[in-house]
Amino acid sequence: MSLIEKILQGDHKATAKLISKIEDEPTSTLKEIKVLEERIVPVHTLGITGPPGVGKSTLIARLIEHYREKNKKVGVLAIDPSSPFTGGALLGDRIRMQMPSPDEGVFIRSMATRGQLGGLSRATNNAIKVLSGWGADIVIVETVGAGQAEVEVMRVADTIVLVLSPGLGDDIQMMKAGILEIGDIFVINKIDQGETGHLERNLELVRPGREKEGWVPAIIKTIAIKGSGIDELYKKIEKHRKYLKNKK
Ligand SMILES: Nc1nc2c(ncn2[C@@H]2O[C@H](COP(=O)(O)OP(=O)(O)OP(=O)(O)O)[C@@H](O)[C@H]2O)c(=O)[nH]1
Numbered sequence: 750m751s752l753i754e755k756i757l758q759g760d761h762k763a764t765a766k767l768i769s770k771i772e773d774e775p776t777s778t779l780k781e782i783k784v785l786e787e788r789i790v791p792v793h794t795l796g797i798t799g800p801p802g803v804g805k806s807t808l809i810a811r812l813i814e815h816y817r818e819k820n821k822k823v824g825v826l827a828i829d830p831s832s833p834f835t836g837g838a839l840l841g842d843r844i845r846m847q848m849p850s851p852d853e854g855v856f857i858r859s860m861a862t863r864g865q866l867g868g869l870s871r872a873t874n875n876a877i878k879v880l881s882g883w884g885a886d887i888v889i890v891e892t893v894g895a896g897q898a899e900v901e902v903m904r905v906a907d908t909i910v911l912v913l914s915p916g917l918g919d920d921i922q923m924m925k926a927g928i929l930e931i932g933d934i935f936v937i938n939k940i941d942q943g944e945t946g947h948l949e950r951n952l953e954l955v956r957p958g959r960e961k962e963g964w965v966p967a968i969i970k971t972i973a974i975k976g977s978g979i980d981e982l983y984k985k986i987e988k989h990r991k992y993l994k995n996k997k
């Protein structure tokens with residue numbers, strides 16, 4: 750059986766193998782990607798980004814539980830454009846650590862930078878196609894930070910979630926030019942750790958006025974370690990998915 754056939758049957762190993770090839774020798778996979786493209790329906794892709802340590806991986810673990818309860822298959826790509834060597838490998842592990850147990854319906858994979866930025870976005874995009882073939886009902890892409898590199902990678906996502914935490918009130922001014930403008934949902938996580946008023950006010954100020962497009966970016970408050978606010982986040986993500994579908 751060909752690698753593609755195995756992937757289409759939900760084989761984890763074959764899926765991992767093709768994603769590795771996409772990372773290591775992208776040009777050698779062009780043919781396989783093309784075959785895949787003919788066989789798949791593009792999967793909804795959720796991008797989760799934000800400064801280091803705000804709780805992105807913890808949130809993702811909680812979201813995975815939500816989707817699994819509904820019997821949805823979840824693919825996760827943890828991407829670190831800033832550390833080409835070891836960073837990427839660690840990222841996925843942190844999501845895995847938060848998971849209750851190994852699960853056939855979940856595929857978690859880390860990807861690190863090889864070469865330049867455009868290459869990473871392309872590799873991410875192709876890896877999403879592979880996960881689509883594997884049968885994912887949703888693919889979640891995690892990137893650290895909120896700089897230009899993350900903005901580039903996030904453009905592959907259909908729904909973009911920017912995660913922040915209390916105390917980052919003034920720092921978001923620095924992100925203004927980038928991710929704030931493409932964020933569909935803003936999450937303030939770790940609300941158990943401090944006052945959120947300042948951050949909320951700043952978010953309201955810079956929240957892009959996209960009413961004319963029919964979507965007002967939401968602000969959702971969560972405590973990922975306790976699972977609180979996750980249901981609201983899940984519902985908002987699904988609402989955005991439907992919004993995009995109707996827009997087409
Ligand atoms: N108090 C509190 N701690 C949290 C919350 N969510 C996550 N944490 C903790 O914050 C730390 C960082 O969480 P991660 O989920 O690894 O954060 P991250 O944004 O993925 O981190 P990087 O990938 O390194 O950028 C961990 O120790 C979590 O247990 C929360 O809502 N409240």
Ligand SMILES: [Mg+2]
Binds near residue numbers: 806843891
């Ligand atoms: Mg993380």
